[in-house]
Amino acid sequence: MKQLRYSLLILLVTVSSVYAQTKVSKEKFVNDLLAKMTLDEKLGQLNLPTSGDITTGQAGSSDIAKKIQQGQVGGLFNIKSVQKIKEVQKIAVEKSRLKIPLLFGMDVIHGYETTFPIPLGLSCSWNMNLIQRSAEIAAQEASADGINWTFSPMVDISRDPRWGRVAEGSGEDAFLGSKIAQAMVKGYQGTDLSKKNTILSCVKHFALYGAAESGRDYNTVDMSRIRMYNEYLPPYKAAIDAGAGTVMASFNEIDGIPATGNKWLLTDVLRKQWGFKGFVVTDYTGINEMIHHGVGDLQTASAMAMNAGVEMDMVGEGFLTTLKKSLDEGRVTLAQIDQAVGLILNAKYDLGLFDDPYRYCDDNRSKKEIFTSAxxxxxxxxxxxxxxxxxxxxxxxxxxxxxxxxxxxxxxxxxxxxxxxxxxxxxxxxxxxxxxxxxxxxxxxxxxxxxxxxxxxxxxxxxxxxxxxxxxxxxxxxxxxxxxxxxxxxxxxxxxxxxxxxxxxxxxxxxxxxxxxxxxxxxxxxxxxxxxxxxxxxxxxxxxxxxxxxxxxxxxxxxxxxxxxxxxxxxxxxxxxFGDVNPSGKLSATFPRNVGQIPIYYNHKNTGRPLGNSEGNFEKFRSNYLDQRNEPEFSFGFGLSYTQFGYKNLTVSTRQLKAGQTLTVSVEVTNTGNFDGQEVVQLYLRDVVGSVTRPMRELKGFQKISLSKGETRKVTFDLSVDDLKFYNSDLNFVAEPGAFEVYVGGSSSATLKEAFELLR
Missing domain, CATH: 3.40.50.1700 (Glycoside hydrolase family 3 C-terminal domain)
Incomplete structure (x- = not known):
């Protein structure tokens, strides 16, 4: 018994002497630790292998354990349970030279053991409180089981349902997708990452992965930058603005350069334009796969990723095995490596791992907080x-x-x-x-x-x-x-x-x-x-x-x-x-009539020869099909209820909006059916004339309300000049003076319409 107490005392002394992060600033703590690290130990922090052959009771004898002991691993993923994670963390903080704790990640995408609807389904709730709550519960359960990092939310916009990963995202719309991205990040990370029931989020896949050609996974993406900024990038930025701690690079190429090695994307946009302060991790073997894209061998691809702004290499071990040679040859700099390591150490500091590397390894929590009846x-x-x-x-x-x-x-x-x-x-x-x-x-x-x-x-x-x-x-x-x-x-x-x-x-x-x-x-x-x-x-x-x-x-x-x-x-x-719950979901993605219509989405632009009021009838020399109608089977925002909702008296508070002013849009919504129910009231805008062509309509607001049968409620939306902004051909975020139309209703096909003008 004396020997056991003595061993515990030694362990506590060792831990407290190494992990006194709360006594100094994060910057000083990380810089001091960096100064003690060898180059090999630095490269080890950039390495994220999968858990591989680790099993309970055998962690110390696994191949990955040897690398951890040698300081060659910065984190692990796909390892589950407090017991396993505690065993592995013990190797890092007791047997490696600098005792740096590991990150433990997992694809906690839509819940942990308590599982919620797939993200596409969740998005159809249009309920940000519930979506955030699902992420909070996922974080609580995962953190109770040893996990401190999730590879979620996936915020890729997709207008092509042939792509299977549309299931993991929030549909086709940047505005709705941005709101959901923020809710998910807040749910996972809370307001304080050092709390034991929060985990580090990772927004993915950066960027444009949902626009893969022909809907085939991992395929090429090619689009204009004006489309990127207006239609695809906003949800990623929203997640960054909400404080997402990490970003995952996507598999696809952008402007002919794979995202994992794209400096414009990972440095110019992500860090310089958006101010991202966390670290970037590749997707599974993302660096290695650049070889197939044709960028060169593993050393070249690894140096390219480092120069682009990648900090952590998932599974491929390109950083671990080639960066030392690239440093000797001047392909990368020590300052770049130090910056990457510092960002990873910052994340571990924010999670409180240096204070207590076992903070996520509480057996009581794992027994009481996972898959509960509540x-x-x-x-x-x-x-x-x-x-x-x-x-x-x-x-x-x-x-x-x-x-x-x-x-x-x-x-x-x-x-x-x-x-x-x-x-x-x-x-x-x-x-x-x-x-x-x-x-x-x-x-x-x-x-x-x-x-x-x-x-x-x-x-x-x-x-x-x-x-x-x-x-x-x-x-x-x-x-x-x-x-x-x-x-x-x-x-x-x-x-x-x-x-x-x-x-x-x-x-x-x-x-x-x-x-x-x-x-x-x-x-x-x-x-x-x-x-x-x-x-x-x-x-x-x-x-x-x-x-x-x-x-x-x-x-x-x-x-x-x-x-x-x-x-x-x-x-x-x-x-x-059986009616105990009245359905209230609304589609976050358009349902086509057949695959020949794909890509199909509500916020498309007009053509010079629109079909106009002849929808459903073929008209030669107009933009339509010989064999099918233009409109979808079910439009974005559509969803029925067991009751019915009527809309009337749409008004705008002013016909002329000036800079610094707010325009209020109001509408009366009545439950005209025989059941109490919820309705998602949706507001869409059309910028009638612009310096570049503008969509037919864009979602700019929504509210989910509950109405008893027979009840009428006035719903209001406040719009500012910022809500009218878009990226022009120079990629400046502007609101242009001119005419606007506003539509309010229960789907993107809303017919109630008002108009106003933005003055110079």
Missing amino acids: SRAEARKIAAESFVLLKNEQQLLPLKKQGTIALIGPLADAAENMAGTWSVATQQSKSVSVLAGLREVLGKQAQIIYAKGSNLDYDAAYEERATMFGKTLHRDARTSDQLMNEALEVARKADVVVAALGESAEMSGESSSRTNLEIPQAQKDLLKALLATGKPVVLVLFNGRPLVLADEVKSVPAILDVWFPGSEAGLAIADVL
């Missing part, structure tokens, strides 16, 4: 608010809690798929399937009968690709006819059919690009057969992207888009299906 209740509420009601003929929904309900489809009893893509910490088996959720909510009030109906797809190999990472759908070995016949037998016994169909969790996400955006044919055939029974059918749609739903919109009476709702999926779906 957090799960919040996840259930947030999920229900993200659902978008796309169609509801003759008020088929909400369903009554009575009679016999047939639940049919390959996603009806698929707990492993409920969390969606990028849910690496989720315990899939604990997620609530639709079948389990309906049974729990209904109890004995109604009978639930179930049949799978079909596999995800006729092609078994395709299904295997679409159900990776343990998200199996347990492919049924029966024939398609056998599955179908069972489903039809079940449907005939029911009063109503709920069809749980769509994508599997890994049909969207990274490396999950698609050229066909329809529901897989096996499920389309099932749905057609169910409709042929004459029973009323509700389609509960699972998807990680906008889908092409032309057939379903024509034939199915009710469609509820639930995205991938998270760990409480089935309960949230039941809440909405």
Whole structure:
């Protein structure tokens, strides 16, 4: 016992003598530490490997442990649990020469073990308080399990749903995306990173990754700088302005230069124009992949990344193995290396790791703060608010809690798929399937009968690709006819059919690009057969992207888009299906009629030959298709409710706005239906005449309000001259005098219109 106390005393003395960060300023502490470091130790801080072969009880004997002990590692990612992380951190702070603690990162994208809807689904809530709260809960759980850094939020704007990673973002609009970016950063980081329930955020992917050509992942991006600044860069800047501590470089190239080696992007824009003070990390092997882009060998690519403004190298070890040689050859400078190391040490200081390297390794927190009933209740509420009601003929929904309900489809009893893509910490088996959720909510009030109906797809190999990472759908070995016949037998016994169909969790996400955006044919055939029974059918749609739903919109009476709702999926779906929650989600991305319309988005510009009032009819020598209408299936901002909302009396406080003044836009919104509900009141502007062509309309404000049935409320928006600004051809942020139109309503197709003029 004496020996144990003596060992603990020695450990405390060692830690306190090395990590007395609170007694000196951060600048002095970091500079003093830098002065003690060898070049090899500095390069080690720039190295971010994955956790590799580390297992509980064997951390000290792993290959990565040897590198940590030698000071060759600055952080690790994809390692989970307090016990494992404590073992690894102990190697860093007790066995390495300078005892510098490690960062521990993870892709905490939309929750930790308590999982929330995929980010695209979250964005459809249009509720910044709930979105921020989801990030707070994620930070609390992750930090309780040893994690202090998340590679989130992903703020890439995308107008191409063929790109699978649209699931990880917040849709097509820079204004909405910026608000969500800020909410997520604030949720993760709070107001004080040294608090134990906050974690370092990493805004990604910088930049323009969502505009990959043909929607194919990792592909080339090519656009004008005026488009970058007006339509794609704002959410990244919003995250930086909110205090994001780190930035991840993207895989794509920009102006012919890979983002990971693009000095204009990472230094001129990020640091000089936006004032970013944190550090930049590559994406997984981002430096190495520049070799395939054609920039040269690993040494050249590594030097290029360092000169561009990258501080930490994820997995590739280009910095670790080549920068010493590049320094000798004058390709990089010691000052650059010192600056990079200093920024990483600053982050560790801000997290309080030098004061207490084990601050995130509290066994009590890990037992009490992860996947709690309170957090799960919040996840259930947030999920229900993200659902978008796309169609509801003759008020088929909400369903009554009575009679016999047939639940049919390959996603009806698929707990492993409920969390969606990028849910690496989720315990899939604990997620609530639709079948389990309906049974729990209904109890004995109604009978639930179930049949799978079909596999995800006729092609078994395709299904295997679409159900990776343990998200199996347990492919049924029966024939398609056998599955179908069972489903039809079940449907005939029911009063109503709920069809749980769509994508599997890994049909969207990274490396999950698609050229066909329809529901897989096996499920389309099932749905057609169910409709042929004459029973009323509700389609509960699972998807990680906008889908092409032309057939379903024509034939199915009710469609509820639930995205991938998270760990409480089935309960949230039941809440909405049976009217305990009135759906209030609004689309953050446009749904095309077919893939030939892509890219399609609401804030497009006009042509010299617009179709005008002939929409829906072909007109030669106008900007339209021979075989399809111009307008989308569902527009940005669209979403139905079980009630209805009326808009009237749109007014502006002045017809002439001057610099320094505020213009107030007001509108009366009335709940004209039979249910209490929430509505997202949306304000759009059009700059009628500009020095450069301007979009037909742009989102500039929104408010989510609750109205009791029959209630009317006056909603107001205040607009300043700053709200009218854009980047002109010289990339100056300006508001130009002239005419403006303002539209307010429940979607981007709002028709209520007013006008005003900005004076010189």
